[in-house]
Amino acid sequence: MRLLVHNYGDVRVFKDRSLFGLPRWIIETIDPDFGFRSTQIFSAIWYKEPKILEIAEKKVIELDEQAKR
Secondary structure (H helix, E strand, O other): OOEEEEEOOOEEEEEEEOOOOOEEEEEEEEOOOOOOEEEEEEEOOOOOHHHHHHHHHHHHHHHHHHHHO
């Protein structure tokens, strides 16, 4: 079960557990032009919440720049 941690509009951050019970972070992005979804999965053992939110914010900036073109 995914728990929504933060929503940036087209970028959503979830916390989840793998089949082995290990915590993980999931960043799901939706392309504003075509609606394609992409998913990035990070292990919560190596990535803590502030770093994941920083990665998600960079993704938001990247998608905004793509939309301006």
